[in-house]
Amino acid sequence: MKRNILALQSEMDMIFELSRNGRSGYQVPPTSDQLPEFEIPQELRRNAAPRLPEVSENTTVRHYVNLSTRNHHIDKDFYPLGSCTMKYNPKVNDEMSALPGFAGLNPWQTGATAQGAMQLMYELSDALLEVTGMDDITLQPAAGAQGEFAALLMFRAYHQKNGNPRKRIIIPDSAHGTNPASIILAGYAVTQLPSDSNGLMDTEALKRALDEDVAGLMITNPNTLGLFESNISKIIDLVHEAGGLVYMDGANLNALMGISRPGDMGFDACHMNLHKTFSTPHGGGGPGSGPVAIKEKLTRFLPVPVLTKTKAEFAWDWDRPDSIGSVHSFYGNFGMHVRALAYIKSMGGDGLRAISENAIINANYLRKKLSPAYQVFVDKPCMHEVVLSGNLQKQKGVRTTDIAKRLLDFGIHPPTVYFPLIVPECLMIEPTESESRETLDEFVEVMMQIDREASESPDLLKQAPYTTPVRRLDEAGAARNLNIRFYDDIR
Amino acid sequence: MNIPANCLYTKEHEWVRLADGAAVIGVTDFAQGELGDVVFVQLPPLGSTVKQGDSFGTIEAVKAVADLYAPISGEILEVNSVLDGSPEVINREPYTDGWIVKIKPTSIETEKSNLMTPEQYKDFTSA
Amino acid sequence: MRYIPNTPDDRSAMLRDIGVSSFEDLLTAIPKDLRYQKPLNIAPGKSEWEVRREMEAMALKNQNAMSTPCFMGAGCYDHFVPSAVNALASRSEYATAYTPYQPEVAQGTLQVIYEFQTMISELFAMPAANASLYDGGNALSEAVSMACAHTKRRRVVWTEAVNPAYRRVARTNNVAHGVTFDTAPCANGCQSNEDIAMLLSEDVAAVVLQYPNFYGVVDDLKKLIERIHTAGALAIVVSDPMAMGVLAPPGRFGADIVVGEGQSLGNFMSYGGPYLGLFACTMELVRLMPGRIVGVTKDLDRKRGFVLTLQTREQHIRRDKATSNVCTNQGLIATRATFYLSLVGPQGLRDIGNACGRRAAYLISKLRDVPGFGFPHSGPHFREFLLRVPGKAEEFFDHMAAHGVLAGVPLVRLGLADERGLLVALTETRTLEDMDLYVSLAQKYVAEGKR
Known part of the structure; x- marks a missing residue:
């Protein structure tokens, strides 16, 4: 019997296992008999049909509703995944993106038939420029990593225009993994610098690393330890003096809105994650959106097409000879642009500042409340996230991964773990402004309980979780015996 | 931790053992412990x-x-x-069944001095 | 502040617990001159009612496929989206979850992706598919990188009948790596061995074909791919999942990498995004595959479960040795495609394919009779065809739009030189009345002497 008394822990069928010949959940719109047949040579015809499931609509719905209950999600409970900004996703935003006037637009519509869509993108651009203090922007990148990459291509084009593309980009050792990967893809080598004892960029090390081969610096601010880079002005001056450009990874922009602006700090480019800071849903891993804001000196290199506005109308400008090209087939993830603008309109300028203030207060509150049991990696006021080390628990024989898995039993999603790499047994906690004081208090209680369990019954933690739809999974087995589709053969 | 006396070692945690004019190479017990469950080894062409x-x-x-x-x-x-089908053998037997390649050395005498003795490797890993 | 629960009283109490007297005390790390002192110049927050009204006003300024018949395609199509897709995809469980880093509480997302991978493998008849990429252009771009990494070569050949928008993305993303591209012409809109062979040499990493091609023409892939393989190059096929109910899949012809745009599978056109990059390849290439992959495994109780696998390919582990910087998939869009394909099934996909092909054949036959309109391409067309209109295509488009029909995509909008060229697409949602209206408006265009 497949069913279990705890229904949530029953093994689920796959949709293919529910398939029965002749069932269907779809009826095609009619085709008039007047129409000719679709004629195609025999050798180009499909003989063996693809083995898609044959199920009715209600079977499909029940299967995927049941599967859905096996997910943790932000509408269900706390989700303090550091660097990911798991904030509440307002419902009105989704409805707005589904309006026929937005959802029903073909991207090749221009001119008179799509003025509203272009106006929306223009308004969003303006708001994002105000938040970042930059001069110009592209909404094209479909994710933060793509924003990084697009900006690095602009850096490359800028240096090329000045005669030499240069060779290296500097990052701190606390950087997100996408940074070095994007650098390599943009044709540069990576120079990684160790952070100083306060977890900040080491300006002396930076000085030594800078030369005429350095195309630029990528840095996250506040950094991945949740700390504001206090020397940022000096850092940026140093890179500029060496002829390099400076990029801000905007993953942590939720700490800065109305509080401090990358453009004012001197950054030449930064990306924003609309799916983090501006509340668009994470969708189980996408779609995201990673607009890149830049200083005027990079404008000529922006990806095409560039949205322009004259008195009469909005238009797409393709005639940009110095452009890096395009990083998306069209204009980026427009559906996310709609949601982000709805969010900004709902919050307003004062509300955006309130978001960052509350995010910072929530993180510091957790820092203070958790510090009796957990080691705070840098025990100073943090910005929107706090980074702990599970070192004290490790001494009791419990690893950070065990703490994370135990949290699942309490219905709480664990923080980001083992990142940044420079923190041993790392727990990176980002509560966001969405959470109430009561939720934070509950989380603290659970974390304290887990710390007690680490002392009293460490083995309990090592086997956790117990209450989830599946228990700990054999990831090594999955990689060794690769099974990535249901059917063994190809038809 | 197992550090056999009949091998020489690198700072990157490979071991090499000379036998009948060939050199057998693998990764150390320390390395497999740090990595955790080995799932794949990409091997060079013969x-x-x-x-x-x-x-x-x-x-x-x-x-x-x-x-x-x-x-x-x-x-x-x-x-x-x-290793193709059972890479986990490296976790179980890093120095025997879990060897990775055999090579025909070309300049072993001059290169030996760049390698660590078992005692040196022991100090290196406990440092 | 309807999305922020804590009140000013909560804040004060929390600041007290933190041990500071004011919020500003938490900002000591930010030098004073970098603290933004003014209010942001963005209008104050509005009620939900006001927000809706403003957003709806913008939406109403657009002419859209839900109120006017849309014959536009070129990489984005107006297929019907069943209600069940919207209902399921709007569930918070899918929409507001993040990347499945903790598999014990992400089995919903993970199993859906596994089912998605299986469906994409089935559609293209390829052994391995990933969890999706940003869009069709980016999928092509990653295929090019993969082919170069695998063959250690740096030159790529593609045909004129590969979507120019995808080619632009692939070029942008790969030039910094020193990849060069050559374009094979397509006489009569067909991809031919003669044109490709001229550019083939031992330094070619891959040849990119599109199937059905950008002009809607269905080329015979078999000979093309055989020829490509004789040069030691990989065959990359940009393919349309919607055609896979009626056309032989590219895997059958020996394709090494198949990529495509999955927007048609249950997703709205949404002015160009979010879309769905499809990516499939042979097992030989699987360790170079970009993006996420889900695999089956067992839990502690020996129960079936799903995890992200082959993670060592990815940027968060391989960092500066990674071959791709992709760190997400198009999760929710792939999820929608999974729901859609589950509903539609093999029969539905075949029916839709036939409906598209028959409509294209019908409109071609009717427009042939209108003087001044021409068809440069022969051969079987799936869903889309190139029309030469009298005069400029953009002017014809405006005429039709003024009469409530989105007539097609003028090729000049894709940066192509053909001023008379209009790419016309027909999905199963175009009715006989829509098509007859198209023909009568075309006749009127000629009769009124606009041309």
């Missing part, structure tokens, strides 16, 4: 040549990947085909 210190393949765990560096220069004589 007959290719490697230089001391060059990467000749990669070893992958679930959430880590490491380059394999040649402890000495030479020509690849044999690769351990068992």
Whole structure:
């Protein structure tokens, strides 16, 4: 019997296992008999049909509703995944993106038939420029990593225009993994610098690393330890003096809105994650959106097409000879642009500042409340996230991964773990402004309980979780015996 | 931790053992412990040549990947085909069944001095 | 502040607990001159009612496929989206979850992706598919990188009948790596061995074909791919999942990498995004595959479960040795495609394919009779065809739009030189009345002497 008394822990069928010949959940719109047949040579015809499931609509719905209950999600409970900004996703935003006037637009519509869509993108651009203090922007990148990459291509084009593309980009050792990967893809080598004892960029090390081969610096601010880079002005001056450009990874922009602006700090480019800071849903891993804001000196290199506005109308400008090209087939993830603008309109300028203030207060509150049991990696006021080390628990024989898995039993999603790499047994906690004081208090209680369990019954933690739809999974087995589709053969 | 006396070692945690004019190469007990469950080993083609210190393949765990560096220069004589289906043998028997490649050394005498003795490697890993 | 629960009283109490007297005390790390002192110049927050009204006003300024018949395609199509897709995809469980880093509480997302991978493998008849990429152009771009990494070569050949928008993305993303591209012409809109062979040499990493091609023409892939393989190059096929109910899949012809745009599978056109990059390849290439991959495994109780696998390919582990910087998939869009394909099934996909092909054949036959309109391409067309209109295509488009029909995509909008060229697409949602209206408006265009 497949069913279990705890229904949530029953093994689920796959949709293919529910398939029965002749069932269907779809009826095609009619085709008039007047129409000719679709004629195609025999050798180009499909003989063996693809083995898609044959199920009715209600079977499909029940299967995927049941599967859905096996997910943790932000509408269900706390989700303090550091660097990911798991904030509440307002419902009105989704409805707005589904309006026929937005959802029903073909991207090749221009001119008179799509003025509203272009106006929306223009308004969003303006708001994002105000938040970042930059001069110009592209909404094209479909994710933060793509924003990084697009900006690095602009850096490359800028240096090329000045005669030499240069060779290296500097990052701190606390950087997100996408940074070095994007650098390599943009044709540069990576120079990684160790952070100083306060977890900040080491300006002396930076000085030594800078030369005429350095195309630029990528840095996250506040950094991945949740700390504001206090020397940022000096850092940026140093890179500029060496002829390099400076990029801000905007993953942590939720700490800065109305509080401090990358453009004012001197950054030449930064990306924003609309799916983090501006509340668009994470969708189980996408779609995201990673607009890149830049200083005027990079404008000529922006990806095409560039949205322009004259008195009469909005238009797409393709005639940009110095452009890096395009990083998306069209204009980026427009559906996310709609949601982000709805969010900004709902919050307003004062509300955006309130978001960052509350995010910072929530993180510091957790820092203070958790510090009796957990080691705070840098025990100073943090910005929107706090980074702990599970070192004290490790001494009791419990690893950070065990703490994370135990949290699942309490219905709480664990923080980001083992990142940044420079923190041993790392727990990176980002509560966001969405959470109430009561939720934070509950989380603290659970974390304290887990710390007690680490002392009293460490083995309990090592086997956790117990209450989830599946228990700990054999990831090594999955990689060794690769099974990535249901059917063994190809038809 | 197991550090056999009949091997020489690199700072990147490979071991090499000389036998009948061939050199057998693998990763150390320390390395497999740090990596965790090994899930895949990318092996070099037979007959290719490697230089001391060059990467000749990669070893992958679930959430880590490491380059394999040649402890000495030479020509690849044999690769351990068992690793294709059962890479976990490296976790179980890093110095015996879990060997990775056999090479025909070309300049072993001059290169030996760049390697660590078992005692040196022991100090190196406990430092 | 309807999305922020804590009140000013909560804040004060929390600041007290933190041990500071004011919020500003938490900002000591930010030098004073970098603290933004003014209010942001963005209008104050509005009620939900006001927000809706403003957003709806913008939406109403657009002419859209839900109120006017849309014959536009070129990489984005107006297929019907069943209600069940919207209902399921709007569930918070899918929409507001993040990347499945903790598999014990992400089995919903993970199993859906596994089912998605299986469906994409089935559609294209390829052994391995990933969890999706940003869009069709980016999928092509990653295929090019993969082919170069695999063959250690740096030159790529593609045909004129590969979507120019995808080619632009692939070029942008790969030039910094020193990849060069050559374009094979397509006489009569067909991809031919003669044109490709001229550019083939031992330094070619891959040849990119599109199937059905950008002009809607269905080329015979078999001979093309055989020829490509004789040069030691990989065959990359940009393919349309919607055609896979009626056309032989590219895997059958020996394709090494198949990529495509999955927007048609249950997703709205949404002015160009979010879309769905499809990516499939042979097992030989699987360790170079970009993006996420889900695999089956067992839990502690020996129960079936799903995890992200082959993670050592990815940027968060491989960092500066990674071959791709992709760190997400198009999760929710792939999820929608999974729901859609589950509903539609093999029969539905075949029916839709036939409906598209028959409509294209019908409109071609009717427009042939209108003087001044021409068809440069022969051969079987799936869903889309190139029309030469009298005069400029953009002017014809405006005429039709003024009469409530989105007539097609003028090729000049894709940067192509053909001023008379209009790419016309027909999905199963175009009715006989829509098509007859199209023909009568075309006749009127000629009769009124606009041309």
